[in-house]
Amino acid sequence: MKKLGKIWNYLSKPEVVPRIFSIFIALIFVFGLLMPHYLNPDQLYPKPVPHSQTLKTPLAPYDRGGVPLKVPAKLKSQYPQYEPDLGMITAYLTPVANWIKDKTYYFGTTIVSTPGGILDEILYYTRGMDTVLESSILLISFIIFSWMFFNKD
Amino acid sequence: MISSIIGQLFGIVPFGDIVFGFSEFSIIGFVVALIFTIVVYLTKPEKQLEAQKFRVEDKLEVVSLEELKIRRMMAIVCGIATAGAMLTYDLFDYALFLTLVGIANIGIVSAVKKDWVLNASYQYGLIAMIATLPLFGSAGMILAKTGTLSLFELPKIPTSLLFEKIIFAAGMAGETGIAPFYASKAEMFRAPGSPYILMIHLSSLLLIVRTVEILLTI
Numbered sequence: 001m002k003k004l005g006k007i008w009n010y011l012s013k014p015e016v017v018p019r020i021f022s023i024f025i026a027l028i029f030v031f032g033l034l035m036p037h038y039l040n041p042d043q044l045y046p047k048p049v050p051h052s053q054t055l056k057t058p059l060a061p062y063d064r065g066g067v068p069l070k071v072p073a074k075l076k077s078q079y080p081q082y083e084p085d086l087g088m089i090t091a092y093l094t095p096v097a098n099w100i101k102d103k104t105y106y107f108g109t110t111i112v113s114t115p116g117g118i119l120d121e122i123l124y125y126t127r128g129m130d131t132v133l134e135s136s137i138l139l140i141s142f143i144i145f146s147w148m149f150f151n152k153d
Numbered sequence: 154m155i156s157s158i159i160g161q162l163f164g165i166v167p168f169g170d171i172v173f174g175f176s177e178f179s180i181i182g183f184v185v186a187l188i189f190t191i192v193v194y195l196t197k198p199e200k201q202l203e204a205q206k207f208r209v210e211d212k213l214e215v216v217s218l219e220e221l222k223i224r225r226m227m228a229i230v231c232g233i234a235t236a237g238a239m240l241t242y243d244l245f246d247y248a249l250f251l252t253l254v255g256i257a258n259i260g261i262v263s264a265v266k267k268d269w270v271l272n273a274s275y276q277y278g279l280i281a282m283i284a285t286l287p288l289f290g291s292a293g294m295i296l297a298k299t300g301t302l303s304l305f306e307l308p309k310i311p312t313s314l315l316f317e318k319i320i321f322a323a324g325m326a327g328e329t330g331i332a333p334f335y336a337s338k339a340e341m342f343r344a345p346g347s348p349y350i351l352m353i354h355l356s357s358l359l360l361i362v363r364t365v366e367i368l369l370t371i
Contacts (some may be wrong), residue, residue, distance in 0.1 A: 004287040011336060012336050013273060013336060014277075014336050014337040014340050015272070015276055015334075016337050017277075017280060017337045018276055018279040018280050018283065018337075020281055020334065021280050021283055021284070021327050022332050024323065025283065025286070025287055025320075025323060025327075028287070028319060028320055029320075031319075032316050033315070033321070035316040037294070037298075037316070038298065039297050040297065040299055040300040041313075042296055042300045043296075043297075043300045044170075044296070044300050044301050044302070045296075048366055050240050057294060065205075067234040069278055070340050077169075077170060077173065078170040078302075078303050078306065079167060079169075079170060079219040079303075082169065082170075082172075084166035084172075099336070122371040125169055126169040127169060127170055127171060127189060128168060128169050128171075128247075129168040129241075129243075129246055130171065130245060130246055131247065133249040133250065133253060134249060135250070136253060137252055137253050137256055140227075140230060140253065140256050140257060141256055142259060143223075143226075143227075144227075144256070144259065144260045144263050146262070147223050147264065148263055150198070150262075151264070152242070153217065153266070
């Protein structure tokens with residue numbers, strides 16, 4: 001009984017709790033090595049086979065086809081009935097991005113491709129709420145940090 | 154089995170693939186979270202009278218206006234995030250709401266100028282950060298195993314998700330700070346300023362109930 005009391009006392013200190021939690025998580029993950037894991041081929045957000053597009057199209061890993069506002073790109077969705085404009089703007093490129101695209105085959109992997117280059121509909125349309133939440137988590141942590149920074153005594 | 158837990162579905166709000174559903178189960182949690190958010194907005198914080206060791210006079214602990222503003226804002230963010238977590242019917246979205254509630258909980262106590270409260274909330278922040286690994290890992294593995302994340306579609310797919318459920322529960326345990334990992338959160342509760350501290354407690358309770366519902370349905 002005395003030993004049990006010592007364990008409870010040890011657990012009551014806030015600074016040991018992260019340690020205990022990490023050990024707990026590590027033990028669970030060891031258990032995970034013994035479980036069978038497999039991939040369902042019928043994926044909702046599919047990825048092309050690696051290197052299947054390299055040197056064939058300048059948008060290499062992200063080419064989904066389509067013409068902006070005319071022909072929808074090849075995209076899968078859980079509820080297509082709620083997304084009437086699915087894939088309409090995926091192929092949109094800014095003029096700068098268009099110019100770079102004509103020069104190189106590696107455009108899809110450059111930094112230019114991300115903001116306003118290839119608009120990823122998975123991020124901004126089908127799973128838009130996730131993006132909103134992710135940025136609000138970041139915003140809240142910045143609010144906390146800046147409040148503590150400007151109000152330190 | 155599924156219908157007996159979530160009850161009748163009254164309506165949905167689709168945001169693309171992420172669908173917010175109003176079922177009998179989620180409406181109760183949503184309304185409770187909203188009522189307490191309004192209570193937190195309207196009430197003034199408590200004042201604590203502390204007895205001093207080896208001194209005659211007592212000390213009055215008052216929450217200053219500056220501190221009140223940021224703590225009230227964080228409590229309201231926490232309440233709205235809890236209300237959203239009650240409604241969402243997408244696993245990854247739910248994990249994100251859990252994380253948002255976790256970081257808002259740290260925000261509620263971050264303005265308190267007391268060493269032990271800040272230390273405890275720092276330790277809780279570490280746990281919350283570690284807990285994101287099993288949470289999002291579980292969501293990712295469920296997507297790989299079943300090919301979908303929607304909680305309406307997952308029960309229809311006959312796949313064993315035992316390990317994924319276990320690590321999701323472990324992530325939830327860290328994020329809400331339940332039983333064996335309670336010490337850091339219990340220290341946070343001792344900070345003055347009652348209605349805001351209440352929001353920490355309520356959000357964890359509602360999220361535990363919602364996680365149990367999700368783990369039983371999928």
